[in-house]
Amino acid sequence: MPLFNSYKIIYFSFFICLVAAIFPLPIMFNAFRPDWVILVLFYWIIALPHRVNIGHAFIIGLLLDLLLGSVLGMHALLLSLLAYFTSINFQRFRNFTLVQTTLLVGLFIFISKVTLYWIASSMQEIVLHRHYFWSIFTSMIVWPWFFLFMRYLRIRFKVI
């Protein structure tokens, strides 16, 4: 059952990234938390576009909304849009070097941060913190190692 097996791994990685997204950290380090959800989705859509699609991104986004207690649909909208852009360009992104994808991840997370801020500010009164954009850099630092690790996992468990 290769199909079942690969979905098992993919869903397990989604579960882990959702846990990592809300895992308790001291307030000091909270702003430096990498955007695991975006990294995991980005990787799977580039690697296996026939397995992971916009629908998955939408469901993950909804779950993230519920977990973070934000307005329902905020992360769902954002992740679906990112998934759409990634899945129409996955051929190109696959041929990028690791440095290029790192920059691309940074760009994606920057866009997501700005969009989230924009959506949230149109819904309710909010305050922007100084540390809000730091996670872009930590995500970019984490990405190459994360990418290699995920590729190792994918080959090791024969996820196709």
Added chain:
Amino acid sequence: MVACCVALLIADSQFKLFASARVYLNSIVSPIQYVADAPQKMFSSLSENLMTRQALLERNQQLEKENLHLKADRLLLGQLQSENKQLRELLNSKRQFKYKRMITEVMSLRSDPFTHQLLIDKGASDGVYLGQPVINEQGVVGQVSQVGSTTSRVILIVDASHGIPVRVQRNDAVAIVHGSGAWDKLNVPFVQSNADIREGDLLVTSGLGGRFPAGYPVAKISRFEYQEGELYATVTATPVADLDRSRYLLLLWNDDPLAGADLTLDSPEVLDAPVQ
């Protein structure tokens, strides 16, 4: 897909369509929350188990002493309570202090970066309701903003969308405290320049609005400034409760919203009566 998301956004934020469905939706994700909270819980239980006998004995002794003091205070409190009741009866204004309460543990998980929220491990199955006041041993913490079946979310008083009616303990001047979005700062808007508020004044809940019971400490005034020519003074306060550090909170059941309100408008008539 995009239309679907936008529809969801609008439905949730503008029309609150999902208020009832959120209970079930929140219970779907609660396994993930429990998994994420598990390591923290394990560490705290480990550190509890790994205490030395000496430390335990010391702690026990200390708690024993504290208990004695508190019990002694309580003796006095009972007497004061009955005296207060008598005086209140003389003034013909009734006020109740009987509130049901429940201890709850904070699941220290991350929330939306734009808001200040906490997740607690009690939900609709424990009788938690929307807008329920939440305090700790120091003062008011916030109120319940979302209810799941076994977990709920508490919006803190420092959140930018939160406001709470207060009065100054020293002279009963009423005001409203708004959250500022920073962890240790609250704003007190619409204060007249000549209002009798000083730095260091304690603000307690006034019970107006009926959501919070009256008399719980909320914040201390940290700054009072008036610039000549401006309409209102700029007043800021710091919350008295350690919002980011408390592990246990108390949920209050405020049964009759108006019972806690300070209905001072009634009393002048009563006071006038004997004069005439």
